[in-house]
Amino acid sequence: MPTVSLPKPPPFNKSSSSTSEDNNNNNNISEKINPLVFDSKVVQYQATIPQEFIWPDHEKPGSTGPPELVIPPIDLKGVFDGNEVAMSDASKLVNEACKKHGFFLVVNHGIDSELIKKAHHYMDHFFEMQLLQKQRAQRKVGELCGYASSFTGRFSSKLPWKETLSFRFCHDQQFPTIVEDYFVGVMGEHFRDFGKVYQEYCEAMSKISLGVMELLGMSLGVGKEYFREYFEGNDSIMRLNYYPVCQKPDLTLGTGPHCDPTSLTILHQDQVGGLQVFVDDTWHAITPNPDAFVVNIGDTFMALSNGIYKSCLHRAVVNNKTVRRSLAFFLSPKMDKLVIPPKCLAGPNNPRLYPDFTWSSLLEFTQKHYRADMKTLNAFTQWIISHQIN
Numbered sequence: 473m474p475t476v477s478l479p480k481p482p483p484f485n486k487s488s489s490s491t492s493e494d495n496n497n498n499n500n501i502s503e504k505i506n507p508l509v510f511d512s513k514v515v516q517y518q519a520t521i522p523q524e525f526i527w528p529d530h531e532k533p534g535s536t537g538p539p540e541l542v543i544p545p546i547d548l549k550g551v552f553d554g555n556e557v558a559m560s561d562a563s564k565l566v567n568e569a570c571k572k573h574g575f576f577l578v579v580n581h582g583i584d585s586e587l588i589k590k591a592h593h594y595m596d597h598f599f600e601m602q603l604l605q606k607q608r609a610q611r612k613v614g615e616l617c618g619y620a621s622s623f624t625g626r627f628s629s630k631l632p633w634k635e636t637l638s639f640r641f642c643h644d645q646q647f648p649t650i651v652e653d654y655f656v657g658v659m660g661e662h663f664r665d666f667g668k669v670y671q672e673y674c675e676a677m678s679k680i681s682l683g684v685m686e687l688l689g690m691s692l693g694v695g696k697e698y699f700r701e702y703f704e705g706n707d708s709i710m711r712l713n714y715y716p717v718c719q720k721p722d723l724t725l726g727t728g729p730h731c732d733p734t735s736l737t738i739l740h741q742d743q744v745g746g747l748q749v750f751v752d753d754t755w756h757a758i759t760p761n762p763d764a765f766v767v768n769i770g771d772t773f774m775a776l777s778n779g780i781y782k783s784c785l786h787r788a789v790v791n792n793k794t795v796r797r798s799l800a801f802f803l804s805p806k807m808d809k810l811v812i813p814p815k816c817l818a819g820p821n822n823p824r825l826y827p828d829f830t831w832s833s834l835l836e837f838t839q840k841h842y843r844a845d846m847k848t849l850n851a852f853t854q855w856i857i858s859h860q861i862n
């Protein structure tokens with residue numbers, strides 16, 4: 473993914489060291505002295521958890537599972553068929569959920585269940601390789617695409633108990649095989665079938681995302697086409713999450729508490745369970761449903777809705793029994809797209825909450841200056857204001 477450079481403001485409280493840093497603490501441990509390696513084949517058996525993976529007491533997941541969040545899944549069947557009543561019913565449910573916590577489930581989405589199964593199964597072709605093989609796709613500092621074994625070398629504390637593989641998808645005729653080409657490029661010809669599977673999966677995710685954008689447009693009263701057109705040429709991110717077994721799951725987190733900085737997330741989790749959403753001041757478990765996709769609003773869409781819809785606060789916990797996998801499609805507009813809410817969503821009674829910005833500038837902020845958490849958009853807003861070049 474090209475990193476689009478911002479106008480060059482002074483560095484964002486850059487530490488002197490070039491090693492890892494994160495916004496929550498700037499203690500810089502040089503990886504050169506004792507490089508921390510997160511090898512899933514090793515860490516799954518470790519009873520002693522390295523300090524860097526142990527979360528602060530107030531963020532630890534605790535040993536008892538939280539209550540389940542029970543919300544009615546939204547049936548997309550009629551919505552996608554143009555059934556007015558189905559669209560009206562669904563848009564009311566979406567409006568209620570997104571105003572409150574930014575999370576909902578969709579069923580009857582039309583995505584082939586065999587494709588979903590294949591997308592889960594193919595993950596193991598990559599993640600079960602030896603670490604050195606996986607590191608052929610190693611993600612570079614400041615970039616989003618590639619393989620990461622936790623984020624050793626990127627962050628210095630509160631490291632997530634996961635491996636990730638992230639890649640770009642463009643809904644654009646000019647890039648019809650971008651995913652397949654990426655994997656053949658970094659892993660070789662024997663990864664062509666792997667790339668084809670995720671090319672097809674991303675095309676399905678883009679299709680469902682644009683359908684949900686019609687629903688969101690209707691629910692906000694701006695009409696079906698407004699957001700669909702805005703995201704038509706989306707330049708999105710696909711991420712495969714692989715959470716190894718952890719012997720001390722009450723000390724660690726697979727993915728820490730955060731709001732996705734992107735616009736909309738379409739997530740499919742396997743049957744293990746571990747996704748949690750923060751609603752009514754408490755964490756709630758999302759019970760896996762193989763027929764449902766989890767959909768959550770991200771920071772960029774919260775800004776597009778002028779704060780009317782909430783970016784969903786969520787996290788993922790791990791367990792001491794079995795590996796967990798999830799497929800996350802992060803819908804994002806083109807890099808240079810300006811994030812400005814439609815005029816009808818801002819006015820004297822509801823003033824603008826966020827400045828105009830491009831998606832690429834927010835993405836770069838999360839990749840080079842700030843570890844995305846539950847305050848990213850406010851931190852980004854402050855950063856823009858404090859570096860305003862007039």
Ligand SMILES: C=C1C[C@]23C[C@H]1CC[C@H]2[C@]1(C)CCC[C@@](C)(C(=O)O)[C@H]1[C@@H]3C(=O)O
Nearest residue numbers: 632709727728730731732733734802838844
């Ligand atoms: C734009 C992105 C940054 C992250 C991947 C996508 C959307 C979600 C973001 C992330 C998952 C939020 C939690 C922190 C993070 C560092 C992670 O745990 O992976 C975030 C991703 C990233 O910066 O790599």
Ligand SMILES: O=C(O)CCC(=O)C(=O)O
Nearest residue numbers: 713727741747788798800
């Ligand atoms: O794995 C999950 O269930 C959640 C992952 C997530 O929130 C993310 O990748 O942004």
Ligand SMILES: [Fe+2]
Nearest residue numbers: 730731732786
């Ligand atoms: Fe997320």
